[in-house]
Amino acid sequence: MSTTPDREELEELARRAAGGDAVALEDLLVAVQPGVRRLVGRMLVHPQDAEEATQDALLAVARHITGFEGRSRFSTWLHTVAGNSARSTYRTLKRRSAEHAVDQLPERPDPRTTSVIAGSRLDLLEALETLGRTRPELVEPVVLRDVHELDYAEIARVLDLPLGTVKSRIHHARTALRPLLAAAEPT
Structure with a gap:
């Protein structure tokens, strides 16, 4: 493709790619x-790390595009795939960091595993991981709303949930995340 496709062209590319059109998939990616x-x-x-998560997300799109049914906009589906990829990459980095910490202590903090440099983004990922262990159904709605900035109606369509359920889950997620994020703040 010679130009960046607009929203409708992107949706059409996604529909064609979901239907098995390899050229459309390549253009879409x-x-x-x-x-x-x-x-x-x-x-x-x-x-x-962001580049690794990007490549993983694009690979997931290529592998799972046939599962895109068009119930929501492709961009919404893509937000979900990208968010899942970023969280997965973070968990992998955290696991690697823990494995290496046993062998040696780093001389300088690694910006990928400390909030001193990364700020609230890593604190949020850590809090989301903690929340996901006890209330996994709350994680995706709050990420779609507060990180990807989707509106409530769009989140309801993506997750195939009633609007009231989405609002409730986001409220409960924020309530649960608040003390976890407050505990992560530097004193």
Whole structure:
């Protein structure tokens, strides 16, 4: 494609790719890559980590595009895939960091695993991971709303939930996250 597709062209590319059109899939992946990179960059500070999550998200799109049914906009589905990829990359980094910490103590803090440099984004990822262990149904709605800035109606469509349920889950997630984030604030 010679130009960046607009929203409707992107939706059409997604429909064609979901139908098995390999050229449409290739064009779709090229078109969405910069946006996916920006989305995961909101959650992962270190550029190499964001790039890894971007590639994982694009691979997930390529593998699962046939499962895109068009019940919501493609961009909404893509937000979900990108958010899941960023959280997965964060969990992998955290696990690697814990494995290496046993072997040696770093001389300098790693910006990918400390909130000193990364700020509230890593604190949020940590809090979301904690919340996901006890109330996993609350994580995706609050990420779609507060990180990806989707409106409530769109979240309801993506998750195939009633609007009231989405609002309730976001409220409960924020209530549960508040003390976790407050505990992470520097004193």
